[in-house]
Amino acid sequence: MPNRVHSYVHLHLVSDATGETLIAVARAAAAQYASVRAIEHVYPLVRSTKQLDRVTTEIEAAPGIVLYTLIGAELAERLEARCKEYGAPCVSVLAPVLNVFQSYLGTQSTPRIGGQHVLNADYFRRIDALNYTLVHDDGQMVEDLEEADVVLIGISRTSKTPTGIYLANRGIKTANIPIVPGIPLPPQLESLSGPLVVGLVASPERIVQIRQNRLLSLNDRDNTAYVDRLAVAEEIAFTRKLCARHEWPTIDVTRRSIEETAAAILALHKEHRDA
Incomplete structure (x- = not known):
């Protein structure tokens, strides 16, 4: 794929919780590219197809990198399909980590939206x-x-x-x-x-x-x-x-x-x- 040189990049961060995890990961990655300014678009509490459709409309209007943490498989698949149509790279931030946990523990995860924010x-x-x-x-x-x-x-x-x-x-x-x-x-x-x-x-x-x-x-x-x-x-x-x-x-x-x-x-x- 050809190298693309931009002075800025749109970062679309889609979450069904607060989005804190996404923001931290996105900023840590963007900090490695000092010559590029990241323009963040944060979409927290996305939990329905109607909400997701509003998000994908904004992604289409300002294409860029899409990072997400969506527990629901249906919403995640819908987001990835739309991003593929727009030619926008789309990555689940938690999926690789969850796969390692699943492989090591030998058991499936129990999906919990915003599980790290439980009142314990x-x-x-x-x-x-x-x-x-x-x-x-x-x-x-x-x-x-x-x-x-x-x-x-x-x-x-x-x-x-x-x-x-x-x-x-x-x-x-x-x-x-x-x-x-x-x-x-x-x-x-x-x-x-x-x-x-x-x-x-x-x-x-x-x-x-x-x-x-x-x-x-x-x-x-x-x-x-x-x-x-x-x-x-x-x-x-x-x-x-x-x-x-x-x-x-x-x-x-x-x-x-x-x-x-x-x-x-x-x-x-x-x-x-x-x-």
Whole structure:
């Protein structure tokens, strides 16, 4: 088949549930093609032929790659037949994985739409973690820090809050404590025995850049100390010394995404829990 060079590609993501699995897979694949912009068309909760017909009409209007997770065989076959008519490649994201499971386990799967979103104990554990994390953001409610799984510390703009929320979605109760010049840290922090304490740091240049953008968005041009490189470097040095004194691990988030930072913390948390 001839190579097709596009500056963009339409990605049609068809799901009978929320579409989260499809979005994650599609973005992971699209990220490997830096010169191509993926235009996502997400169709969640497609569970009838009428709904599917609306989807295929849109696929015909903007042909591209079609990925789907449809449990019902009739809908899947109908989608694949239409895509074949349009010349649009169509792939079931779960089919190869389910085939491996079936071959290894020697048994058929039990089709369940959105089965990963069932309201089980794990789901409620994640909700509980999210509630805890939101209440313990930015140094609040330090009286019960011992109940946390992870406590993040760091200076302003080291992504403590978004990292904590990401961890909460993985079921990890996360509190975060800001390190602010001239303001003492809560005494509860240094006496923790259960939670894993992790320091987040970054290069002074990166912190200054983010803080400058923050001040611009707030239309605040007077807070020069907040973006002074030497002052920022001192804040980072203080964080590193504090963590070294207590043997708390540090993670440099300068070039890390939230997901990468969270993955590193999850690995540290597993080691901490096992120990």
